[in-house]
Structure formats: C-alpha cells, structure tokens
Amino acid sequence: MDLTTSYLGLPLRNPLVASASPLSSSVERVRRLADAGVGAVVLSSLFEEQLRREDLRDLLLREAHEGSFGEALSYFPTLATEAPGGARRYLDLIERTASAIDVPVIASLNAATSGAWVEFAGWMQGAGAAALELNIFALPGDPHTSGREVEERHLEILQQVRAAVSLPIAVKLGPHFSSVGEMALRLHEAGADGLVLFNRFLQPDIDLRAMRVEPGFGLSSPDEARLPRTWIALLRRHFPGSLAATTGVDQADDVVTYLLAGADVVMTASALLRHGVEHVGVLLDGLGSWLESGGHHSVAEVRGLLAVPRDVDQTAYERAGYVAALEHGRATYAEVAAPERTGRPPG
Incomplete structure (x- = not known):
C-alpha cells in the first residue's frame, strides 16, 4: 500500500503529521514521534512575544552598561547577529531534531503582528528547518478594527517572513474571515506555499464559583473537524498550494475523511496526547486497511474524491x-x- 504524499514540496512517507504540541518540544519526544511512524513533525511553537521580550531584555542590558568603560563593548549582546537565550534554545532544537530523525522537521512561529522579530525566521532556516509553519493568531478585540485591516495584517506578517526565508511556508489561520476562499488565494499570492486549516481559538470561560475568567483549553473532538473539512473540500480545486487539515482527528476514519475532502496531509496533536504516541500506528494501520478494503492502492487515488468540483x-x-x-x-x-x-x- 502506497501511503506516500507531498506537502509544501516535501516528499513524505505518509500523510500523518504531528502538529505543534508539547510532544514536539524536545529531541527525545520528536524522535519518539518519528519512530512511531509520522510523516513529518511540526515543532512546538515559538511565540512572537518571546522574541520581543528577549530583545527588550538585551536592550535594557545594553543601556544599563553603555558608556561605563570602553572594554564593556566586548560583552554587549549583538542583537542583529546572535539569537537570545530562549530563541537560541529553539534553534538548537531545530538543529538537533533535524539531524536526529529521517522525516522533515517543520519549525513553527506563532505571531500576531509584524516587526523586527521576523528576522528569526531566517535563523530557523539556517538551523535546518525543512519548512516553516506561520501560525497567525490575531483576534481583533477592538470593535473599530475592520475586517480588511485584519486581512492586511495577516498579509503583512506573511510578506515580511517570506522576505526573510526561501523555505516553504504554510500559514495556519483561523476560520473567521468574511470570505475564507478569497483570503486563501490572497495568502498564496503573498507567498504562502500552503495553508493549515484551521487554528483553534481557545476561548476563555467564566468560573461561577470563583467569579473569575478562566483560560479555555481542551483537546479537540471529531465534531470540530466539520468546519475545516468543509473548507478543504471547497478550496481543493481552487487553491494552488498544499492543504493541511488539523483539528478533530482522533481515529483513522477522521484521517480518511480529511483525505477524501482533499487534504494533502492530516495533522494531529490531541489524539496523540489523549491516546499516546503509539496511536500513530493505529491511525496508519486504519488508513491502510480502509484503502485496501475499497480496492485502492495509494493515498493519491482517494485524495479529493469528495472535494467540490471546480465548475460547481x-x-x-x-x-x-x-x-x-x-x-x-x-x-x-x-x-x-x-x-x-x-x-x-x-x-
């Protein structure tokens, strides 16, 4: 059975990708994912706020010592050429995982605004990342912010990152656009090689007993797959790049339905956190069994069979x-x- 596929121009042994999560935050954990059989691994995300915070800390250190004595210049941080502490550790993670496993390692940047931090994307490329997942989480809380402003912010962030790297870029975005299809095409024109559909907005909740707002977090469920699966089926015949499905993957049937809708790869984190890394084998075995039972010989044969026809x-x-x-x-x-x-x- 041929499970091979291609994502962002990268050949993969199968369409199951471990998405960014605590399971991809260390070399040992990433190695376990690769040994379990995934086709690629997206490293846990590095956040724009981390880079900004470290840049500010280094700037304050520089100003505190500036002018003390001439020799001090030798130990000032070099912001433009050297990654700061936590960022350096992330580059080390890329370097070590890329050399430790035989499947593509995809770096992940989580951003909400444009700015000087995007230069770090270039360091990711130099560290050996095979591709970059740009997770844009920009929720407009100001009611005076227009929908077009939100779209332009996404495009500006992408364009700055695109200018910094030659790596393939997949943009992970949320579903809350007035026209998801137009936004998808605009992102492709701005330099996105693929899309990851969709980012989950983790809404807070209210604790009535404590009378306070609590952070909202929970693993995804199969019912949540309906929205991204619908848009993948709608976009498959129109979007020129790769489409990655994420959210709501728990069993092999969830992988199959995403592929039938037209996904190039299917990403999962919740299923592996819920059932353990060995669940990779369950998902891949189930996919192979379904293909065999239907008389199919490859993933390529079934991808997009239920996508919306182009002329509809x-x-x-x-x-x-x-x-x-x-x-x-x-x-x-x-x-x-x-x-x-x-x-x-x-x-």
Missing part, C-alpha cells in the same frame, strides 16, 4: 447543503417536537 456554483452548493441539513434535522426530530404542538406531554 459553490455558494449554491453550500446553501443546498445547509437547507438539506435543516430538512434532515426536522425529519429526525419531528416526533420529539410533536407533543409540543399538540399540547400533550411527551412520552
């Missing part, structure tokens, strides 16, 4: 699906709703 009116297609879903729900729950209409108690 996609707006009408989605509207028809929406109406059909409502009709199905009405038929399914009509009996439950009937007592309410007649005034008789249920059951």
Whole structure:
C-alpha cells in the first residue's frame, strides 16, 4: 500500500503529521514521534512575544552598561547577529531534531503582528528547518478594527517572513474571515506555499464559583473537524498550494475523511496526547486497511474524491447543503417536537 504524499514540496512517507504540541518540544519526544511512524513533525511553537521580550531584555542590558568603560563593548549582546537565550534554545532544537530523525522537521512561529522579530525566521532556516509553519493568531478585540485591516495584517506578517526565508511556508489561520476562499488565494499570492486549516481559538470561560475568567483549553473532538473539512473540500480545486487539515482527528476514519475532502496531509496533536504516541500506528494501520478494503492502492487515488468540483456554483452548493441539513434535522426530530404542538406531554 502506497501511503506516500507531498506537502509544501516535501516528499513524505505518509500523510500523518504531528502538529505543534508539547510532544514536539524536545529531541527525545520528536524522535519518539518519528519512530512511531509520522510523516513529518511540526515543532512546538515559538511565540512572537518571546522574541520581543528577549530583545527588550538585551536592550535594557545594553543601556544599563553603555558608556561605563570602553572594554564593556566586548560583552554587549549583538542583537542583529546572535539569537537570545530562549530563541537560541529553539534553534538548537531545530538543529538537533533535524539531524536526529529521517522525516522533515517543520519549525513553527506563532505571531500576531509584524516587526523586527521576523528576522528569526531566517535563523530557523539556517538551523535546518525543512519548512516553516506561520501560525497567525490575531483576534481583533477592538470593535473599530475592520475586517480588511485584519486581512492586511495577516498579509503583512506573511510578506515580511517570506522576505526573510526561501523555505516553504504554510500559514495556519483561523476560520473567521468574511470570505475564507478569497483570503486563501490572497495568502498564496503573498507567498504562502500552503495553508493549515484551521487554528483553534481557545476561548476563555467564566468560573461561577470563583467569579473569575478562566483560560479555555481542551483537546479537540471529531465534531470540530466539520468546519475545516468543509473548507478543504471547497478550496481543493481552487487553491494552488498544499492543504493541511488539523483539528478533530482522533481515529483513522477522521484521517480518511480529511483525505477524501482533499487534504494533502492530516495533522494531529490531541489524539496523540489523549491516546499516546503509539496511536500513530493505529491511525496508519486504519488508513491502510480502509484503502485496501475499497480496492485502492495509494493515498493519491482517494485524495479529493469528495472535494467540490471546480465548475460547481459553490455558494449554491453550500446553501443546498445547509437547507438539506435543516430538512434532515426536522425529519429526525419531528416526533420529539410533536407533543409540543399538540399540547400533550411527551412520552
């Protein structure tokens, strides 16, 4: 059975990619993922805030000693040519994992604004990253921020990173755009080689007992796969680059459905955190068994079989699906709703 695929121009032994998580935060953990059989690994993310904080710390150190005595110049930090502490450790992680495993290592930058920090992307390339995942998490809390401003911010960040590296870049973005399709095409024109759909916005919640806002975090569930799977099916015939699916992967069927929609690779972190790294084998064995049972010989044969055809009116297609879903729900729950209409108690 041929499970090979291509992502961002990189040949992969299979379409299962370990996405950024604590499981990819050390050489030993990354080696375990590779040994388990994944096709590629996305390292845990380095955040723009970390780079800004370290740049500020080095600047304060420089100003505190500036002019003390001439010899002091020899130990001032060299911001433009040397990565600071935590950033240096991230470069070490790239270097060591790239030499330790035989599958592509994809670096991950999490950003919300443009700025001088993007030069670090070039250091990632020099450290041996095979590609870069640019995770843009920019939630506009100001109600005066327009949708176009949000889009332009995404494009500006991408363009600055694109200017810093020749590596393939995949942009990981959220679904909250007025026109996801147009944004996808604009990102490709600005230099994105692929998209990762979708970033999960981890909304906070309210603790009634403590009367405070709590951070929101939880592993994804298969129901969450419907939104990214829908957009992958819609974009497959129109987006020229790679499409990576993420969110809601737990069992082999989830991998298969994403591939049928048109994903080049399927990323997962929650399933591996929930079931353990050895779950990689369960997912790949399940994928192989499904292909064999259907008489298929490769992943390439089934990719995009259920993607929306290029010549279909996609707006009408989605509207028809929406109406059909409502009709199905009405038929399914009509009996439950009937007592309410007649005034008789249920059951």
